[in-house]
Each structure stands twice: as C-alpha cells, then as structure tokens.
Amino acid sequence: MRRRYTATILIASLLIASLMGVLVHAQEETPNIPEYDIIIVRNDDLIDYIAVQPYAKLLNVPVLPVNPQGLDEKTWAQLYSYVQLGWKKVLIVGNSNAVSKEVEDELLKMGYSVTRIGGDVRTETAEKLAVHFYPSGSKAVVLASALDYGSALAASKFAMEYELPMLLTLENDLSEHAIAGLSNLKPNLVIIVGTGINQTIETKLKNMGYQTYWLGRTVEKPPVSPPEEPSPYTYSFIGAILALVIAVPVVLYWAKKKWYSHKIPVEVLTEKERIVVKALIEQGGKVKQEDLPDLTGYSRPTVSRIIQELEKKQLVEREKVGKTFIVKLVKEIDLREY
Structure with a gap:
C-alpha cells in the first residue's frame, strides 16, 4: 500500500513540475506584456485592424x-x-471617434474590464499600441505608411512573424508620432515596408542614428530573425529537474516513515527495560550479560529479571558462551524520543 502511495506522490510531483515548467516557459515568452482576452476595433476602416494584428498574435487573442x-x-x-x-x-483600439463611448458602456454593463488605446490620428494610435505592448523597448521596429493599406498589411504580417512593434508614418515625412514611438522604443534598426514611403524618410532615419532596412528594396536578408521556437526538450528538462526537487524529499520522507514503522515503539517498554535496551543499542546491539549491571547501574538479579521480560516480548535473545550469556537485540526499537 505504501509503495502505491509513494508512486502516486511521485506521479503527482512529476505532473506538478511539468506544469511549473510550462508556466516558466509562458512567463519567459511574454515578459511585461499586458494581458487581454479580446481586442475590439472599428469595422468601417481597416487601418486599426491592421495595426493591432502583431499584438493580437503576441497575445494569441481574437480581434473583433x-x-x-x-x-x-x-x-x-x-x-x-x-x-x-x-x-x-x-x-x-481607437478613441471615441473610432469606437464610440456607447460601445464601451455596453461592454462595461456586460461585465468586461475595458482598456482603450487610441489617438486623434492613426499614426498616434499605432505609436500608443507599440509602446503599450513593448514597454521595455525593442531591438527593431517595423515602419509603414498610414495611408497605403497594402504596405501596412505587409508590415503587419512581418511584425507578426518577427514579433516586433509597428509604427505608421506619413508618406513624405516622418510623423511626430513615429518619432515619439522610436524615442520610447529605442530600436537600433527600423525596417521600412512597402513603396508608400518617400526616400527622404529613410534618409532622415539614418541621420537620426538608426540603421535601416527597406523590405522589398534591399537585396540582403533582413538583419533580424524570427523568434526561435524553444525546443520541447528544454522545458521537459526543466520539468524533470523540478520533479526531482519535489519528489526526492517526498520519497525520503516516506522511506524514513516506512523504516520507523518496522521499529518497536518505546512505549511497550518499562522504564528499566528502556535503560537496558539503550545500553544494548550503545554497545552495537550485543553485549555480555555480566557487563549490563555496570552499564545500567542495576543489580545482577534486576538485570536478569529485565532480560527475561525482554525475551518474553521477543525483543532480545540470549546465547550461552562459556560461563556467561551474550544478550542480543533482535528487533529495532524506536528510542528517538527517549
């Protein structure tokens, strides 16, 4: 029964540790990222829908x-x-002109907790979204025209795959909100997507100290890589380590408990019997009977009587050797609390 119980404990420990490994994995994947269950955008203009896609992908939540x-x-x-x-x-996504206050009020009445992120113009909304979802900044930023929906859609796709924030700008000049976003995100690289942006914007970015890459125009591969999928073996290993950390103390506890369960409890002994048994244990479990009076302080007749009682309880046995007896302790006796 104890073996089955110990096995159950081990299995439970492994399952818990595996779950902990998954949780560690999840926390490593999305540090400091706000959590939402659903994202709502206006249905009469695609730009907000396009701009929020990288973050919906990051959270793995739907956009409605x-x-x-x-x-x-x-x-x-x-x-x-x-x-x-x-x-x-x-x-x-969007201010009250994009999604009305009436919609927000209806959501609140349903029981939703509502957060609104939006600006007066689409470039501001894109900037606020990027900073909101990347509060610690990003090594690279994707940039597209706010008016060229095709380029913005391609930029959104690229940002989704590479897990990067996306900013929108004017066609002929770098928008003030794109500049603010770059200042907050502190990227080294700006990836320009599409043909809807004037060459002067790239020049301005370089003059500001940013490295640039123009997707579709630059021949070389982008100097960034998509996030690597972590090996499942990595988190299996973490789970195994955690399982050992949990399981080993549990197994040791039950092993120790099982060990002591085979010992005779000290309560079955009288006070004098405990003194004799303690002397036997201190001598390695075997001693000459004639030595016990000196070891216990009892007289020879008293020692003889105690040994006889211990024999009746099948705790010791005597073996005659020459003119004396060797007293042997034949069962483990738990004297931990004595």
Missing part, C-alpha cells in the same frame, strides 16, 4: 471588428457569450 456607433444584436450576443467563458479583459 464592431460597428463604431453601437453593438448590433449578433455582436452583442457574441460578446456576451465570451463573458460566460470567463473572458473579461477587453482592449478597444
């Missing part, structure tokens, strides 16, 4: 386009069903 003036019946029912699933955190 809605009527900016109010929720229709089907959308309301869909959002309400999400609440029943435990989805409570909503991010609205």
Whole structure:
C-alpha cells in the first residue's frame, strides 16, 4: 500500500513540475506584456485592424471588428457569450471617434474590464499600441505608411512573424508620432515596408542614428530573425529537474516513515527495560550479560529479571558462551524520543 502511495506522490510531483515548467516557459515568452482576452476595433476602416494584428498574435487573442456607433444584436450576443467563458479583459483600439463611448458602456454593463488605446490620428494610435505592448523597448521596429493599406498589411504580417512593434508614418515625412514611438522604443534598426514611403524618410532615419532596412528594396536578408521556437526538450528538462526537487524529499520522507514503522515503539517498554535496551543499542546491539549491571547501574538479579521480560516480548535473545550469556537485540526499537 505504501509503495502505491509513494508512486502516486511521485506521479503527482512529476505532473506538478511539468506544469511549473510550462508556466516558466509562458512567463519567459511574454515578459511585461499586458494581458487581454479580446481586442475590439472599428469595422468601417481597416487601418486599426491592421495595426493591432502583431499584438493580437503576441497575445494569441481574437480581434473583433464592431460597428463604431453601437453593438448590433449578433455582436452583442457574441460578446456576451465570451463573458460566460470567463473572458473579461477587453482592449478597444481607437478613441471615441473610432469606437464610440456607447460601445464601451455596453461592454462595461456586460461585465468586461475595458482598456482603450487610441489617438486623434492613426499614426498616434499605432505609436500608443507599440509602446503599450513593448514597454521595455525593442531591438527593431517595423515602419509603414498610414495611408497605403497594402504596405501596412505587409508590415503587419512581418511584425507578426518577427514579433516586433509597428509604427505608421506619413508618406513624405516622418510623423511626430513615429518619432515619439522610436524615442520610447529605442530600436537600433527600423525596417521600412512597402513603396508608400518617400526616400527622404529613410534618409532622415539614418541621420537620426538608426540603421535601416527597406523590405522589398534591399537585396540582403533582413538583419533580424524570427523568434526561435524553444525546443520541447528544454522545458521537459526543466520539468524533470523540478520533479526531482519535489519528489526526492517526498520519497525520503516516506522511506524514513516506512523504516520507523518496522521499529518497536518505546512505549511497550518499562522504564528499566528502556535503560537496558539503550545500553544494548550503545554497545552495537550485543553485549555480555555480566557487563549490563555496570552499564545500567542495576543489580545482577534486576538485570536478569529485565532480560527475561525482554525475551518474553521477543525483543532480545540470549546465547550461552562459556560461563556467561551474550544478550542480543533482535528487533529495532524506536528510542528517538527517549
């Protein structure tokens, strides 16, 4: 029974440790990134939908386009069903002109916790999103035109694959919000995507000290790489180490408990018997009977009587050697608390 119980403890420890390994993995993947269950954007203009895609991919959450003036019946029912699933955190992209206050109020009434990120113009919204999701900055930033939807879509795809923030700018000049975003994100590299941006913007970026790469125009491969998928063996190894950390003390505890369960409890002995048994243990479990009076302080008749009682309890046995007896302790006796 104890073996089965110990095995159960081991299995449970392994499962817990594996889960801890997964949690460690998850924490390593998304440090300091805000958490949301769903992202809401306006359905009458694609630019906010495009701009938020890299961050939806980062969080692995859906993006739901809605009527900016109010929720229709089907959308309301869909959002309400999400609440029943435990989805409570909503991010609205855009200011109240993009997604109205009425929509936000309806979400609050459903029980959602609502965060809104948006600016007066699309370049400002893109900048706020980038800084919000990359509060510690980024080694590289993707830049596209705010008016060229094709380029913005390609930039969004690139940012998704490489897990990078995306900024939007004007066609002929670097927007003030793109400059602010670059200042906050502190990248070394700016990756320009599409043909909707004037050459003067790249020149300005270089003059500001940024390395640039123009996707589709530069021949060389981008000087960045997509995030590497961690090997499953890495986290299996972490799980195994954690399992050992948890399981070893548990096994030792049960082994120790099992060991002591085979010992005779000290309570079965009288006070004098305990003194004699203690003397036997201190002598390695075997001693001449004639030496016990000196070891215990009892008289020979008293020692003889105690030995007889211990023999009746099958705790010791005597072996005649010459003119004396050798007294042997034949069972383990737990004297830990004595």
